[in-house]
Amino acid sequence: MSTTVILFTILSIGAIASGISLVTRRNPVSAAMSLIVHFFMLAGLYLTLQAQFVAIIQILVYAGAIMVLVIFVIMLLNLGKEENLTEKFSMRTTLALALGGLFVVQFLTAFLGKKTGMNALPEKSMSIGTTEGIGNVLFTQYLFPFEAISLLLLAAIVGSILLAKRKHEAS
Amino acid sequence: MSSIIDLILGFLSEHIDALILLAKIGLIVNGLLMAAAYLVYFERKISAWAHNRIGPNRVGPLGLFQSFADVFKLYLKEDIIPTLADKKFHFIAPIISIGVAMAVYAVIPFGDSFMVGNKEIFLSVAPGINIGLLFVLSMSSVGVYGITLAGWSSNNKYSLLGGLRSAAQMISYELSMGLSLIGVLMLAGSLDLTTIVHAQSGGKWNIFLQPLAFIIFLVASFAETNRTPFDLPEAEPELVGGYHTEYSGMKFGLFFLAEYANMVTASAMMVLLFLGGWEMPGLYEALGLPAGSPLIAAVQFGVFVAKLVPILFFFIWVRWSLPRFRYDQLMNLGWKVMLPLALANIVITGIVMTILKHYGIM
């Protein structure tokens, strides 16, 4: 148990620190790299919950694939002097602050309402988190959502090509 | 009184685990450095033979210490960071590259476990991990950042193009690499590399059962490690040095080391996934040693290395024999040939396995 607590402490501090770094960096590449560090921390947190497959997928898909696209987009757009981009205080920022505040209140009530401390993980969680466990339920119990995902991905493929192709031909 | 002794013993045994881990990591890191050093040496020697030259022969007998001299030289070189470069990422990029290349070795097993007293010692740093194979894949996909950041942060056109080409090439071939592994996983039923090796025992090597997957994996490995004929990222006549044009001294050395470490990783993966790892039909029975003996582990490691070396030689041989692809050819091969072939391999494997199961053969 103690190893889990130590790891959880280190990883959550790392996750919060990289999260703060992500929103405060002016340089978009720095922000993207903070996000990658954050994903690694999240993967570690999943490990402490015995979700091994989800942990590695967090790195493989989020840190390894999606962030490559983000980095590419940052480089593709190349905003130039990113540090000079400042936001004016507008309707949108007010709304964002209000919603953010609401979230903090919600989070605090949820957090304070619960009893603190960690519960021991149920015995079952060990077998659920493995690749075999995921495969077992995904292709029997959740077969329909799984097939639906393929449609969703097909739509995403078509959509991304439509968008990129249009811009490509216009230029 | 006895409880104190128990406490001390418990404390010691905890320390013994930590010490064993430390020793393993030390062995892996040093072994990797030695392997990379001699790989560079053999690369230069083999290229010399291919060119009808002599190759390195000054430092030590037959030039055997050439690589070490090179490393010391790199330490003593001035580190030049261009004024226009992004200092932070210029610094971080080589560290990402080498860090990721080394981290992979945590899950690569070099043999079964052996017993010392009643302590079981595994021949890998982190044994029994359920997702071992995926860890290797995810680390290689994270390795893309080292190269992309190196290219971008240098603020040099050659570097940027090299980094971009490399990233696009690596992600394209990662797909066919990932797909080619599915067939192996279907046969082994696990992502743990040791289990995959055990599934190939008795000569049922995946190279015979999954020949197409092996070829796809081999080609994808060449592309992933940026080796000829896929060395577009550092195509000398077009891009000078590619993503590491603006790197000097040890930072360049780390990229170089990472490249060779990745080559060893790719070869080790081929041995583990397709060539039966340390399995050799009849060998261990013929030796007649008791199970769990350290000698068995040593022989297993020997078998592993004996399978690794020819693949490494093949990597070098190809580099000095084949010309480079054009970028459109490379992309076409990756997306339009390898990807459909890998998909077909999965379908064929699935159907054949189902039929065999129906007739009770598997």
Place this chain on the structure above:
Amino acid sequence: MIDLYIPLIIMVAVGGLFGLSNVILAEVLGPRRTKTKTKLSIYECGMEPITSARERFSVKFYMVAMLFILFDIEIVFMYPWAVQFKVLGTTGLIAMGLFMLLLFAGFIYVIKKGALKWD
């Protein structure tokens, strides 16, 4: 379970520290000679560098990254299937066959639209 992963986490840390220590060691051991403007400029085959390297580049790289994500996600779904294939049997084969059919349809669309055409 988490104990199995501690060596893994340590190894990742060791890899990072190895890189960091080597870069720092080289900085300590290496000479610090005078740095001139020419020496610290970007290499461009001996010419004065013209324009910045911070240019926008071809949308094709972006396309490749986008398609990579989508196909990578599809492959990720295949890992649990492949591992459990012997257990799932024919049902699993049909389920994945349907999934792969749609994946292949998407792939054909990508090829036909010429999204991966490099010219």
